Amino acid sequence: QQPVQSPQAVILREGEDAVINCSSSKALYSVHWYRQKHGEAPVFLMILLKGGEQKGHEKISASFNEKKQQSSLYLTASQLSYSGTYFCGTEKASNTGKLIFGQGTTLQVKP
Amino acid sequence: DAEITQSPRHKITETGRQVTLACHQTWNHNNMFWYRQDLGHGLRLIHYSYGVQDTNKGEVSDGYSVSRSNTEDLPLTLESAASSQTSVYFCASSESSGVVDTQYFGPGTRLTVL
Numbered sequence: 001q002q003p004v005q006s007p008q009a010v011i012l013r014e015g016e017d018a019v020i021n022c023s024s025s026k027a028l029y030s031v032h033w034y035r036q037k038h039g040e041a042p043v044f045l046m047i048l049l050k051g052g053e054q055k056g057h058e059k060i061s062a063s064f065n066e067k068k069q070q071s072s073l074y075l076t077a078s079q080l081s082y083s084g085t086y087f088c089g090t091e092k093a094s095n096t097g098k099l100i101f102g103q104g105t106t107l108q109v110k111p
Numbered sequence: 112d113a114e115i116t117q118s119p120r121h122k123i124t125e126t127g128r129q130v131t132l133a134c135h136q137t138w139n140h141n142n143m144f145w146y147r148q149d150l151g152h153g154l155r156l157i158h159y160s161y162g163v164q165d166t167n168k169g170e171v172s173d174g175y176s177v178s179r180s181n182t183e184d185l186p187l188t189l190e191s192a193a194s195s196q197t198s199v200y201f202c203a204s205s206e207s208s209g210v211v212d213t214q215y216f217g218p219g220t221r222l223t224v225l
Contacts, residue, residue: 002153029211030211032213032214034216040218040219041201041216041217041218041219042154042201042216043216044213044214044215047211047213049211087153087154089154089214091211097142097159097161097205097207097212097214098144098156098159098169099144099156099214100156100170101146101153101154101155102153103151103152103153104153
């Protein structure tokens with residue numbers, strides 16, 4: 001039941017774009033995105049609720065395709081500070097507050 | 112400022128010993144969660160609580176227990192530590208809003224079982 005993230009790892013040059021996908025075989029209520037730097041705690045980025053809404057946070061945005069049960073995280077004009085591991089956490093059915101996390105996508109941005 | 116803290120930050124123990132990891136939050140959140148993080152597995156849910164006296168098992172609860180006697184604290188106990196429980200442990204909390212709840216994570220505890 002763990003969501004599947006793709007790709008597992010990506011290397012970018014500064015200024016390039018990236019997309020990280022999170023897919024579930026179960027119907028989802030919400031998808032939560034976090035970024036974790038090495039040796040630190042995961043930091044909340046944004047939440048997507050079912051309904052296909054798209055949200056934005058500076059140059060980082062995300063969408064949620066309810067038909068496909070897939071969320072995508074878009075990183076535009078990447079900066080060195082974007083490096084880290086990105087996790088999606090999925091919440092099934094309704095607002096239970098309980099998340100199941102994907103295995104993570106490691107993003108490395110090089111100068 | 113409100114926050115969530117974990118202690119100790121690093122712990123080395125021996126196989127068979129009982130270990131308790133502390134988690135304390137000052138947000139007055141109803142929901143609290145314990146995860147373990149291992150390379151290649153992401154964050155896996157151990158136990159969670161929706162309020163005082165409420166506890167629930169997560170996906171990897173064997174060998175762990177929790178109790179919730181107040182809103183602020185959810186200690187995690189390893190009854191008899193095993194080498195397979197060497198991991199980084201994160202505590203998180205969220206407000207029970209009824210719509211969607213954002214989880215905020217503590218700094219983590221690195222546990223080594225020898």
